[in-house]
Amino acid sequence: MIPSFFLRPITRFAIAPPPASATRAGVAIVLIVRNEARHIAEWARFHQMAGVMQFFVYDNGSTDGTIEALRAALPETALTVIPWAQRRFRTTLGREIHNQVLAYAHALMNFGPACRWMAFIDVDEFLVPVSARSIPEAMQGLEGTAHVSLPWQMFGRGGHAGPPEGGVVASYTARARDSFELSHGLNFKCLVDPSRVTEVGVHGFAIDGREEGVNDAGQVAAHKDRVKPGFASRERLQLNHYYTRSDAELQAKIGRGSNKDVQADKHIRRVMRIVQAIEADTVEDRTAIDFVARLHSPQP
Template sequence: MFGFLTRARSITRIALTPPAPQPGRQGLAIGLIVKNESRHIGEWARFHVEAGVRHIHVYDNGSTDGTVEAIRAAIGDACSVIPWDQKLRDARRGLEIHNQVLAYAHAIRNFGGRYRWMALIDVDEFLVPKRAASLPEALAHLEHCRNISLPWHMFGRSGHLEPPEGGVLRNYTRRNPDPMSDAKGLRNFKMIVDPCAVTAIKVHEIETGGGITCNDRGAAFTHATRTQAQFYSADHIQLNHYYTRSDAELRAKIARGPNLTTPDADHLRRVLRKVDAIEAGEVEDRAVIEFLERTGG
């Protein structure tokens, strides 16, 4: 099923045969890989289920802090959990296979046929309907699309040294002003796709044939041209990425290290450069709070 293309030290792109659509497939599902996020996963899961996500497929990468119990307590049967604690390598070349990409490929191939849409995101990323009362409603005008790219809206610490009471969404309201900035790696995308059209997966780029992706207005671009300023839209769905949360959580994030084996010093420099860029010239963003107030959440 898989074909692999490689980078110098790791395999970060997996090709696959798309799943066959099942009769009556419908709705939006999320594929999530997670490790030790018990503090935040309940808020994240409740938000997305209340926003209309049909099911969350959780890949547990060896959590030891009650993460699995927390998401089950939050949303019950709206999630399913797959053990995913592994570091796999290509036996011939010794290249590490990106565990997150492998989880995403498994989710698409094994569960994608049930759904019209799938999103592959992290627990620090929230899909926020901007006008509609739900995510399915926000996607309704995009039936002609197989592939929707949503740019990161990068939130920093919002002045919090320690995790505040009341969760993420109402406490972190300051973000970088330009989601399309290419400074220090701030510009990136996550995607909502037709899983029955997926032919290859990377963390930030999912291929669905033809090299075409849409913005949330439904305008078509190539994967290469989605980085242009005119691609930007968050008219219908905004992707909030709470990259740091509090300063204490940022320090824990740095200590935890990256998804792939990377020298500690390189990881530290990369994270701190990104944080400095996020918090330069911040603007207030209340889109998610407005959604919660609009829907009574």
């Protein structure tokens, strides 16, 4: 019998970081996506407006026009699409290899040298400058760092039975009062310096062989200590995670199942625990709406 340890999914990869180009600059986003045509254009335009220079999009077999919507939303020079149509990789022992981490490792090794920062987020996540007019402006003061952890700010259904006409940012403003107090579902996404990444994950990367980084206020912590009181910060950047969007989209999310080998009933229970925790105590959050308004107002 194979010990259970050897059957655990492979969710982290060690890499040799690529050397930085002498002309590297700007913020890039790495995204793995499948069938998100309804929302992908808004997501792309928002982040381009926020100062993202390059989008490296790993297409996991979209069939609904997702990539066509992306090409219509972004300049050709800003978008690189990589076909990535595989749902499961396995070793000869049967261990699942996490497809998202594999895509992230590929992006770091192949596109990382040209970028000062790479952000690894999903299409239901928006990087929102809190008071600055762009993500690069918000990152000023963090130039000497190589790993910035941003906690999810969790948004629920907001009373919408079906997808609203106004889009995600304008329509969803009900956020969990404190994501760090949620009993389920708290996690981070990251911006990293590709030239210093030595291990790749979804929610944390090793930098120069160390499992640590900073929050957006520059406070250092080991990754395992990020959930401790005092580390949560949205001083410069807020990561809005529109976990459910409308109820109809939540039901579709549940129907698609997990992106890992998880029993269907276990997956449903987990998702609904997170939803209930988000919606149990909410506040109005207009940070993303205010950012868009700020961009359309005259500079002082």
